[in-house]
Amino acid sequence: MNDSAAGVSHSRIAALRTETEALYLGMRPRTRAAAGAAAHLFEGVPMHWMVDWSTPVPLVVAQATGARLTDIDGHGYDDFCLGDTASLFGHGPAPVAQALMRQASQGLATMLPSPDAGVVGDLLAQRFGLARWQVATTATDANRFALRAARAVTGRPRILVFDGxxxxxxxxTFVEITGNGHVANRPGLIGEPRDLSVLTRVVPFNDLDALEAALAxxxxxxxxxxxxxxxxxxVLPAPGFHAGLREITRRHGTLLLIDETHTLSSGPGGYTRLHGLRPDLFVVGKAIAGGIPASVWGMSEEVAARFQRVLADKPDGHSGMGTTLSGSPLQLAALRATLEHVATDDAYAHMNRLADRLEAGLAQVIAQARLPWHVARCGARVEVVRTPEPVRDGRAAKAAHHPALEAVVHLALLVRGVLISPFHDMMLASPATSDEQVETLIGATAEVVARLAD
Ligand SMILES: Cc1ncc(COP(=O)(O)O)c(C=O)c1O
Known part of the structure; x- marks a missing residue:
């Protein structure tokens, strides 16, 4: 058996794990007690995957403001996870908090538009370039609705996702290319009796020949x-990938849906605006309302016109799209505040400047330790990837995943007062993040790497 993971010996990983676990548990009596006290929550947490973090028992957050968290034992953390992007603009940005306070006295859920509705539509169109918009509550829902609209307007049954x-x-979308090259449901998916490969095609990212064949x-x-x-x-797009993707989809009458939920880190108009992409459908969730559950999906003028005809011609009855709380005055207030006052050009300039420093600092730590890792970047989103060179597709990305190593890095950073994302080594710079916090993260990473590298 290979005795190392991405250049780090298993024995070093195990030794650091034992030490940091003891430190984590020893200094957090209230956190330990909270884990035992939540008996009526399934798995002791409000959402089951909160137990999947590297921590032996979940961290319980007493307060989150700006780019800082405090746990119930009083320990503070510099937060670079930021709710896995939901708080890309910091925890509780003041304009959003004020808008929510105002809206609370004017109605939270009416199932009717508020005066913010038209303003939000205009702001979205200006920012992202698509003509018509709808509001949903999660990015999951927005993707589901956009896919349903795509099938309705094209009259075609299938969708295509990239592997990984x-x-x-x-x-x-829970399908993958298996080891023998077939497409199958992902092994981790539960409660799914259908063979999803019947209606979902999967090809590797950055592979235009495979895409051409799959759409033919x-x-x-x-x-x-x-x-x-x-x-x-x-996994970053190879030069020419987006141009090819657009050309091939257009030629085959297949719509292109860009999901910017994470890549909103790229700039005020996401990766799409920054790189002049021309999707037919567009989704962004998580951070778009400053941390309030809201997402939006947009359509080009052409898709909107086709979709309008579908709606006009359809028989009465449920369309399978929409949820009761979607488009609520609460969401609209938070969307408007985020778009007008939080996700600004100035905010992104600050985020990018810090991400520049973080990228350079982490690259230097990796180089000095001679580890076969590199740093990947998408605007304010910085990630350590455990391969020497950039990865091209989902299969290579999967091979770069070393769960025990990732978990020990997270936990060792956490006991040093720094939080990064739990599932891979992703870090976000927010408008509330300071230069000092970035230096703390680089310094803490250097300490952890020194404990791991030979
Ligand atoms: C690209 C992308 N789209 C959609 C989602 C789903 O977001 P949510 O869990 O808020 O529905 C995620 C979540 O991580 C995501 O990364």
């Missing part, structure tokens, strides 16, 4: 993709 992608809990029979309604894959290890 994640677009939320959208059932039909013109049964695919829509390609759904992040502009850069962020949910395995970060």
């Amino acid at each position: 992608a994640y677009h939320g809990a959208v059932d039909e 029979d013109e049964t695919v309604a829509c390609v759904i993709t992040e502009p850069a894959m962020t949910n395995c290890a970060m």
Whole structure:
């Protein structure tokens, strides 16, 4: 058996794990007690995957403000995880908090538009370039609705996803290319009796020949993709990939759905605006309302006109789209505040400046330790990937994943007062993040790496 993971020996990983676990538990009596006290929550947490973090028992957060967290034992953390992007703009940005306070006295959920509605539509169109918008509550839902619209307007049954992608809990995207080259449901998916490969095609990211072949029979309604894959290890598009993707989808009458939920880190208009992409459908969730559950999906003028005809012609009854709390005055107030006052050009300038420093600092730590890792970057999103060179597709990204090593790095950083994302080594610079916090993260990483490298 290989006695190392990405250049780090298993014995070093195990030794650091034992030490940091003892430190974590020893200094957090209230956290330990809270884990035992939540008996009526399934698995002791409000959402089951909160137990999947590297911590032996979940960290319980007493307060989150700006880019700082405090746990119930009084320990403070510099937060670079930021709710896995939901708080990309910091915890509780003041304009959002004020808008929510105002809206609370004017109605939270009416199932009718508030005066903010039209303003939010205009702001979205200006920012992202698509003509027509709808509001949903999660990025998962926005993707589901956009895919349904794509099938409705094209009359085609299939969708296509890239291997290794994640677009939320959208059932039909949980497919992968298996070791023998077939497409099958992902092994981790539970409660799914259907063979999802019947209606979902999967090809490797950055592989335009495979894409061409998969779209050739013109049964695919829509390609759904992040502009850069962020949910395995970060996989950036190869030069020419987006131009090819657009040309091939257009030629085959397949719609292109860009999911910017994570790559909103790229700039005020996401990766799409920064790189002049021209999707037919567009989704962004998580941070778009400053941490309030809201997402938006946009359509080009052409898709909107086709979709309008579908709605006009359809028989009465439920369309399968929409949820009661979507488009609520609460969401609209938070969306408007975020778009007008939080996700500004100035905010992104600050985020990018800090991410420049973080990228350079982490690259230097890795180089000095002679580890076969590199740093990948998408605007304010910085990630350590455990390969010497950038990865090109989901399979390579999967091979770069070393769970025990990742977990010990997270936990060792956490006991040093720094929080990074739990599932791979992703870090976000927010408008509230300071230069000092970035230096603390680089310094803490250097300490942890020194304990791991030979
Ligand atoms: C690219 C992308 N799309 C959609 C989602 C789903 O977001 P949510 O869990 O808020 O529905 C995620 C979640 O990580 C994501 O990374």
